[in-house]
């Protein structure tokens with residue numbers, strides 16, 4: 001797309017916001033993030049439709065987390081007169097509005113679970129933005145929050161963890177509790193930032209199965225990963241990130257291939273496909 005066309009489209013969208021139901025969930029146009037005197041991410045044009053499932057794949061340091069933080073509004077791009085980020089067609093969406101629509105699962109959040117709390121309280125805390133349910137919360141509201149947290153945990157198949165002290169959970173169990181926490185306010189989109197990092201095959205199985213459950217329940221999944229194995233069958237679109245830019249964007253059937261993976265990671269790689277599942281092996 002010609003840069004001029006993209007810019008005028010974004011300007012028009014900003015001036016005439018589309019109805020929330022039809023605008024893309026997110027649009028990026030000439031979005032540049034600079035840190036320490038250099039552009040760590042530059043995105044010319046990117047649209048994420050409402051309800052779409054995508055995976056961002058790329059090497060360490062390529063800019064995937066920065067890309068996701070543009071979506072979650074934790075990072076803002078350089079200011080331009082034409083807004084570089086439109087959220088549901090609007091450039092002035094508040095952080096609270098964005099948070100309402102998004103749930104974020106990241107392995108780094110697990111490091112913060114260093115207090116003795118029942119898992120249900122950690123999940124319910126997602127409704128308040130606190131680690132657990134604070135004593136200042138009204139009793140009826142706290143009960144309702146815990147009931148909602150239990151329902152969410154049940155949906156993810158972890159009813160047996162309701163009353164477990166989070167400090168005693170295995171890494172895989174804690175990761176699934178974090179998925180419940182990200183889901184408890186019923187966001188339309190879930191961002192999974194390297195959700196299988198540090199997990200054994202059993203933990204990976206349950207996290208990937210949870211992603212599938214949520215995608216099948218109509219949630220939009222935005223997955224950040226290094227591994228094609230994480231790309232569940234419900235994800236059809238792949239965005240490859242390399243050197244702070246979009247390297248390729250298209251259907252996974254064409255991008256999960258030996259040549260594109262080898263070019264992305266700069267080493268010889270082979271993709272194996274088994275039905276709707278993909279895996280990556282090194283070609284020594």
Ligand SMILES: Nc1ncnc2c1ncn2[C@@H]1O[C@H](COP(=O)(O)OP(=O)(O)OP(=O)(O)O)[C@@H](O)[C@H]1O
Pocket residue numbers: 035036040058059060061062063064065066067
């Ligand atoms: N605050 C910052 N100051 C300086 N450089 C930064 C900052 N944040 C990120 N970077 C750099 O920007 C680049 C992209 O970082 P980012 O975390 O987005 O990559 P990534 O693809 O998510 O990496 P990984 O797979 O290792 O998590 C990296 O080179 C990183 O060192």
